[in-house]
Amino acid sequence: MAEQYDRRRFLSTAWGWAAGLVVAAGAWTTWDVLKPGPSAGAGPVRTVGPEDVPDTGVLEVREMSGYLTKVDAEIVALWWRCPHLGCKVPWCESSGQFECPCHGSVFNRAGDYRRGPAPRGMDRYGTTVEEGFVVVDTSAITNGPPPGDESIDEPPTGPECIQGSEG
Numbered sequence: 001m002a003e004q005y006d007r008r009r010f011l012s013t014a015w016g017w018a019a020g021l022v023v024a025a026g027a028w029t030t031w032d033v034l035k036p037g038p039s040a041g042a043g044p045v046r047t048v049g050p051e052d053v054p055d056t057g058v059l060e061v062r063e064m065s066g067y068l069t070k071v072d073a074e075i076v077a078l079w080w081r082c083p084h085l086g087c088k089v090p091w092c093e094s095s096g097q098f099e100c101p102c103h104g105s106v107f108n109r110a111g112d113y114r115r116g117p118a119p120r121g122m123d124r125y126g127t128t129v130e131e132g133f134v135v136v137d138t139s140a141i142t143n144g145p146p147p148g149d150e151s152i153d154e155p156p157t158g159p160e161c162i163q164g165s166e167g
């Protein structure tokens, strides 16, 4: 009888520990995914000259954790953090769009939402031009535009980079 009681008590304790570990792992994973990227709140970053920002492509700038591009001759600085759960969103050269490898959100070159679970387009930094350089304020982040009309008319140019997709 006492042996059966000990066994029950042991199993109960083991289940308690297992449940605790699952909760702790879930909390850790959630924090790890949702924590802000390294650039959030970092401040002004001097990048390149305005003439070096491509009109029809994107320039990745590691120091600002994002990309520079132009839309109607205006410089746009996009944060590479996906507005869904924070993965880095790479530029796909073959399709000419941003494609998140985590859950498949896709954005056009201007960072406008195209499809996937992201709630909006890619977030943007404030920019100024000072002494011949584009200065990106990584502490001034505005939310990307809501899903809807795209601000540029640039359909995908070829095959997508994310696995299992077609261009």
Ligand code: FES
Residues within 6 Å of the ligand: 082, 083, 084, 085, 086, 087, 100, 101, 102, 103, 104, 105, 116, 117, 118
């Ligand atoms: S983190 Fe980009 S789609 Fe989920």
